[in-house]
Amino acid sequence: MDTLTTDARDLYVADFDRVAKTLPGFADLRRKAMARFAEKGFPTGREERWRFTDTTPVTELHFKPAAGTANPSQFAGLAAGALKALQITFVDGRFAPAFSTLDLPAGVGVASLADVIKSAPEVVAPFVLVPEEPFELLNTALFRDGAVLRIGDGVTVDRPIHVLFLSSLHGEPYAMHPRMMISLGRDARASVVKSYLGPSGGTYLLNAVTTAALADGSSLDLTKVQRESPQAFHFESLDVRVGRGAAFTHHSISLGARLASNDFDVTLEGEGAECSLFGLYEVAGQQHVDHHTTIDHAKPNCTSRELYKGVLDGRARAVFDGRIIVRPDAQKTSAMQTNKNLLISKEALVHTKPQLEIFANDVKCKHGATIGQLDADVLFYLRSRGIGLAEARRLLIHAFASEIIDTVKADAVRSQIGGCIALISGGG
Amino acid sequence: MLEIKNLHATAGDKPVLKGLTLTVKAGEVSAIMGPNGSGKSTLAHVLSGRDGFKVTDGSVTYKGKDLLAMSPEERAREGVFLAFQYPVEIPGVGNTYFLKNALNAIRKHRGQAELDAHEFLKLIKEKAKLVQIAESLLSRPVNEGFSGGEKKRNEILQMAVLEPTLAILDETDSGLDIDALRIVSQGVNSLRSKDRAMLVITHYQRLLNYIVPDRVHVLKDGVIERSGDKELALELEKTGYSR
Numbered sequence: 001m002d003t004l005t006t007d008a009r010d011l012y013v014a015d016f017d018r019v020a021k022t023l024p025g026f027a028d029l030r031r032k033a034m035a036r037f038a039e040k041g042f043p044t045g046r047e048e049r050w051r052f053t054d055t056t057p058v059t060e061l062h063f064k065p066a067a068g069t070a071n072p073s074q075f076a077g078l079a080a081g082a083l084k085a086l087q088i089t090f091v092d093g094r095f096a097p098a099f100s101t102l103d104l105p106a107g108v109g110v111a112s113l114a115d116v117i118k119s120a121p122e123v124v125a126p127f128v129l130v131p132e133e134p135f136e137l138l139n140t141a142l143f144r145d146g147a148v149l150r151i152g153d154g155v156t157v158d159r160p161i162h163v164l165f166l167s168s169l170h171g172e173p174y175a176m177h178p179r180m181m182i183s184l185g186r187d188a189r190a191s192v193v194k195s196y197l198g199p200s201g202g203t204y205l206l207n208a209v210t211t212a213a214l215a216d217g218s219s220l221d222l223t224k225v226q227r228e229s230p231q232a233f234h235f236e237s238l239d240v241r242v243g244r245g246a247a248f249t250h251h252s253i254s255l256g257a258r259l260a261s262n263d264f265d266v267t268l269e270g271e272g273a274e275c276s277l278f279g280l281y282e283v284a285g286q287q288h289v290d291h292h293t294t295i296d297h298a299k300p301n302c303t304s305r306e307l308y309k310g311v312l313d314g315r316a317r318a319v320f321d322g323r324i325i326v327r328p329d330a331q332k333t334s335a336m337q338t339n340k341n342l343l344i345s346k347e348a349l350v351h352t353k354p355q356l357e358i359f360a361n362d363v364k365c366k367h368g369a370t371i372g373q374l375d376a377d378v379l380f381y382l383r384s385r386g387i388g389l390a391e392a393r394r395l396l397i398h399a400f401a402s403e404i405i406d407t408v409k410a411d412a413v414r415s416q417i418g419g420c421i422a423l424i425s426g427g428g
Numbered sequence: 429m430l431e432i433k434n435l436h437a438t439a440g441d442k443p444v445l446k447g448l449t450l451t452v453k454a455g456e457v458s459a460i461m462g463p464n465g466s467g468k469s470t471l472a473h474v475l476s477g478r479d480g481f482k483v484t485d486g487s488v489t490y491k492g493k494d495l496l497a498m499s500p501e502e503r504a505r506e507g508v509f510l511a512f513q514y515p516v517e518i519p520g521v522g523n524t525y526f527l528k529n530a531l532n533a534i535r536k537h538r539g540q541a542e543l544d545a546h547e548f549l550k551l552i553k554e555k556a557k558l559v560q561i562a563e564s565l566l567s568r569p570v571n572e573g574f575s576g577g578e579k580k581r582n583e584i585l586q587m588a589v590l591e592p593t594l595a596i597l598d599e600t601d602s603g604l605d606i607d608a609l610r611i612v613s614q615g616v617n618s619l620r621s622k623d624r625a626m627l628v629i630t631h632y633q634r635l636l637n638y639i640v641p642d643r644v645h646v647l648k649d650g651v652i653e654r655s656g657d658k659e660l661a662l663e664l665e666k667t668g669y670s671r
Contacts, residue, residue: 386504387526
């Protein structure tokens with residue numbers, strides 16, 4: 001096993017040496033990140049973070065940097081009619097102007113990261129640091145493009161900004177390391193929907209890093225829809241800093257990928273900041289999904305609310321690891337965390353792990369986790385009215401999921417997610 | 429319409445029905461009475477196909493078909509309806525949406541066109557008047573937060589919409605005050621027809637003042653002990669089940 005991981009590591013180091021010259025900016029930092037990755041290698045089950053998420057399947061394939069030769073026209077059907085007023089699209093990790101409509105209101109900047117690095121690298125620099133986690137290190141060394149969203153002071157964007165990451169079918173496994181940066185000025189308001197989509201059969205590694213900075217009094221509603229190819233590997237590290245009196249809402253909808261691994265870190269770093277984290281994962285077959293969330297209450301009078309729900313069928317695996325830190329300074333903190341899971345099959349398995357680390361004495365913190373099955377009495381009731389077993393299950397799964405789906409504000413996205421849930425659970 | 433012959437059934441591992449024989453004709457309302465533990469509810473569960481009850485001997489023929497070979501949904505589509513003693517709450521599933529799905533599954537089975545949302549809404553509003561259910565309850569999740577009486581009325585509403593040929597009412601009077609009992613009974617009586625049979629399961633004679641049966645059967649220790657007309661119920665009220 002050690003030889004395997006060593007080999008995989010060397011392959012990525014060699015990839016880096018080959019493509020480093022073609023990557024935009026940050027040459028020193030990229031080298032440092034790659035050197036650090038070469039030291040650490042891919043994660044092993046010995047580390048707590050990776051105890052229940054086995055990344056061996058990722059190391060068994062070699063995901064070469066996406067060559068950028070994909071023909072975007074294969075997505076024409078997907079994009080036609082779905083092109084939103086504010087949309088920036090990336091195909092195989094690269095900006096695709098043909099699928100982007102940037103009809104930008106005043107005070108709103110939406111651009112490709114590669115372009116911003118050329119024109120104004122100082123905007124990007126504060127957000128690019130050498131991290132610790134292996135997949136983040138890989139992203140830092142190898143990122144090529146992504147989205148930069150900047151909302152000016154006092155600006156309210158009245159329509160959702162859509163960011164699409166489309167991954168196409170290639171002969172060989174390939175890797176993308178997109179980066180996304182969102183910044184909101186004082187009292188700005190915006191909602192962003194980012195979707196990761198790939199057709200069945202696509203074998204790729206999508207390894208994303210997203211950062212968001214919310215200035216005082218601002219408000220960001222961010223929805224992540226992950227519907228990667230069932231053969232794909234998806235990693236995302238999200239880091240959010242929430243200023244004084246600002247509010248961050250996140251919806252993580254995780255439906256696709258063979259393995260999806262999420263690290264969501266939110267720091268409430270200004271007094272009276274708020275965050276709401278909602279999540280829905282629905283997995284079947286051999287799928288694996290994990291969510292590691294950390295909410296760091298750094299200042300007094302902050303509020304956090306977290307609700308994650310999961311539906312697992314087949315031999316699927318899920319991990320919910322929710323950490324809440326309340327710093328000594330963070331008096332009058334209110335934090336609530338709930339994780340509920342519905343196991344459809346006997347072979348499905350979920351690990352749920354709440355962690356509260358409280359260093360202040362005047363706080364209200366609550367957490368709870370449940371794992372259950374579809375209620376046999378309710379199933380019988382539905383069937384006794386003529387509703388078939390598959391349909392009865394679909395109704396109940398949808399009812400379970402709707403609590404999260406209903407939190408998604410963009411109508412089109414909400415109904416699209418609802419449709420996906422219906423399709424997936426209809427098969428069971 | 430319904431022919432039960434020598435039915436033996438267990439609830440869990442315990443034998444409850446021990447050779448029950450009963451015939452129900454179309455157009456008839458039959459009351460099944462009996463003391464606690466006599467097997468009344470087990471009979472309702474076995475007829476509706478609930479898990480946890482096992483038929484060890486005997487047969488049930490419904491409209492010439494083997495009822496026991498059918499899944500619960502097949503029975504419902506063939507016109508069997510059980511009004512539950514304890515209707516379940518289904519959070520997240522709207523009452524109207526649920527009932528539209530149920531009716532359309534049955535209509536599809538009968539080869540009839542499915543109703544669209546508009547047609548169904550018209551139908552359910554009309555039927556809701558019959559059992560005096562407030563329209564606000566129609567858009568709520570099934571039975572969630574309903575009072576005991578509202579739940580029972582909701583059962584009869586479902587029966588009115590689904591128009592079964594064999595309706596089994598399991599202790600529909602339990603937990604009802606006199607006003608609710610009257611409303612529920614009026615709903616049931618309005619659904620009496622020459623093509624429909626009803627099996628009214630009750631512990632008390634009280635319900636039978638409102639829903640007057642054609643036949644009364646007394647169930648005791650898993651078998652039909654006595655049968656008679658509506659006078660039998662009145663007699664039991666005076667003498668009790670033990671003779």
